Amino acid sequence: MDVRSDVSAIPLAVDLDGTLIATDLLWEGLFLLLRKNPLYLFLVPFWVFAGPARLKHEIAKRVEIDPASLPYRPEVLERIAREQAAGRRVVLATGTPKKFATAIAEHLGLFDAVLATEGLHNLTSKNKVAALTATYGDGGFDYIGNSRHDVALFDAARQAIVIAPDRHASRWQLAHGCELIDTPKPTAKTVLKMLRVHQWLKNGLIFVPLLLAHEYQNPRAVLACVIAFVSFSAAASAIYIINDFFDLALDRQHRTKRHRPFASGLLSMPFGFACSGLLLVISVVTAAFLPPLFWLVIGTYLVTTTAYTFSIKRMLLIDVLTLAGLYTIRVLAGQAATDIEPSFWLLAFSIFFFLSLALVKRYVELRSTVSDAKQRIAGRGYRPEDQDVIAQAGMGAAFAAVVVMALYIDSSAVSEQYNHPYVMWPLAPIVLYMIMRIWILARRDEMHDDPVVFIITDWRSQLMAALGLILILIAVVLP
Template sequence: MNIPLVIDLDGTLIHTDMLHESTLRLVRDAPLQLLRLPFLLARGKAVLKRHIAQRSSFDPAALPYNQPLLEWLQSQRAAGRKLVLCTATDATIAQAIADHLGLFDEVIASDGSTNVAGAHKAQALRERFGQGGFDYAGNAAPDLPVWAQARKAIVVNGNAALVQKAQGIAEVEHVFPPQPAGISTLRRMLRVHQWLKNLLLFVPLLAAHQLGNGPAWLALLLAFASFSLCASSVYIANDLLDLESDRLHPRKRLRPFASGQMPVWQGVVFAPLLLLASLLLATFVGGQFLPWLLAYFVLTCAYSWGLKRLVLVDCLTLALLYTLRIVAGAAAVGQALSFWLLAFSVFLFLSLAFVKRYAELEVQVLSGKQKIHGRGYHTTDAPIVQTMGIVSGYASVLVLALYLNSDAVLRLYRAPQVIWGAVPVMLFWVSWMWLQAQRGQMHDDPLVFAVKDRASLAAGVAFVAIIAAGAVGWPW
């Protein structure tokens, strides 16, 4: 007898929840719609799902499918078995996914009046196929009533406790284990490696030669922790709002939310908690640090919400976000910023922002695409982006060279002539970064590339050694 195989969607066939993702897209594209959702929910989940589905679009090809399960389903279909997609997701979304995969003979889903979940799903399948007339693949506790009506159970992405419960009410035919998730996944969600950027907070203190200022170091350590938590909060929000674009990128598709290793709802919880912890730490820093932290947060949110889709504005915003770290560091210790440091920072970080965008354009060129998804750039823009980035990098070196002729250098350095050695070092590093980008060897984040690249690390050591030698004078 050819027993139909019924498959759940959210958390089973795909490593995500379509209601959560659709809601995020709706809030991103039409924020005011968020005010209507509680009233729609009061009319029932099915009504809410239909409203959201009709107002948010998605690409079925970009979803994080459960590949082991998908391959098994393909073998079952090849053997002539009837496959049915049965889900609490709205029918318009479920049908689009079914049409994309071309695997399913039938789709049963929420229709705007009935929410096909839990007991309702069990009843619908019993009426359609009869008691024990189908096998069912699910992933969570709400699937237990369905397994109770099924002939056999297939447990997907479930823990040991769920498997045990399923075995108590049905014969478990297959178990597809969940994706591994642990400290490494949490670390990647927080993007801990990006905290390196927050070392820029210490630049004003170092530039002013205040290395022995103990209270300033304590304030900056608190500022570093606060900025890092704030940055992680924004990174999570950015990943949630940029899921589809990340999934179309060869490397970003492996991020925790894009790949489905971490559910979207956890990101929605984590982001505000991290922000709250960041603001709490900021109150202990003192000075004008908190207003600058809030400015960074607002500008980063604006970037995630829409500025990153605007040509050139996105790179200028990234440069400002880097520079804001330096400004915040100065505010944390009540130190005035020099014109030279700000000018050097803006031009250098603008160059790095263009490096980032150029590297992304090169990836799209190799993929045969004409445009970066979610950005305003075409692949044909790569040469002009490269030109603007190189010019910006060399402009930062020019500012450095002009600074070396200022009165501030004579006041701060015992051997100011030694500092001129920093100019060729910077020229080398800027040129090296762009050469690597041209060769297609640049990481999505230039600073991450720099801390792993031997030539960049050597240039950094040389730069620090030259500055130190100029500050203490000749050793002989």
């Protein structure tokens, strides 16, 4: 009997990147390398010039991956288990470095053999065809793949199975009518989640100087703020995407962040990289319509957020001070865009208020992370025993913000602008209520990972914010 008439004698070869896992280890390895030491960025172009195998080899020498945290496709895992139960031999055939492929195969315990890139021999496309053909004969294997690099394998295999295809693989599948495994598709909501559109509300701070200076009836100032808002939102989303790349391993260990588009594999890293570049172009183009001082502010924001992504987020206390500063930079951006003089009171309140919220963020992380008492939580400079100090500092910053507000209401600056400044006195207890409630909920483990998002979505906080705005308007309009 011809051995090929017995399906169980035909091995099933499975691709790795984009097929077994919903991500690409070359991109992930590159960002792991840059997170380890950003100076490797200057060596990467030389490795790329030497060829993809050299790039993979150099990255694999310097970084480790955690096979347990990768976003495996359940459809492929189920298919492998079903084929093995039928007595078929399953082979992991990938262009990923042998070091990574072996670690994944050992973790899963599903593969009978591993074929992968070794040294400077890149096992993709025709090279992979040659390796499989040499081992199993012409047409002596079935193959599951997803990309243009797999088209040559589809042609050479006895049977091709396509999953989550790119444009080239999709065209091949439609032309040949082979099996297509359905996978979840990204939606517009997925893209919006990538952009973190809800975080754009933070950029509403750009309008605060305009409102407090009573320039909201000035069309040019309002337009300048709108343009600044667009520029800042585009820049922020671009940095969020890059930050997600560097935090993939940590996000996958987090109870909620593991569902982010890149951590879960719903969106590819090349797509995210292209979006980040486009967003930066949008930010620069829109900033060109604003005064040069705004360019300096947004440039400072980009440099600071990049530094935060690379190293500052792991520095004890420096990280929360930086976060508070990034909020305050948004206020400065509004002043720079409209040529409104900076307000000492506004900047002082902003620093203390957002320092308290940044400390809430760290406090929640400390309470939700399981680690040894003397061990830092992953990716941060804090240990579990720091909770009390963080809470005390956060409450102190909150009260400092309220004191600044009270002094501002009683200052000559307010009496010159408002006919009835006493109407604004309830603002102090309103702010105090909002931030003390946040801290109490954090202590009860009922707080969102991001307190700013909590304020935006919590109806009580929204009610207090609306009440505060009404008080300001009354103080303005009362004769």
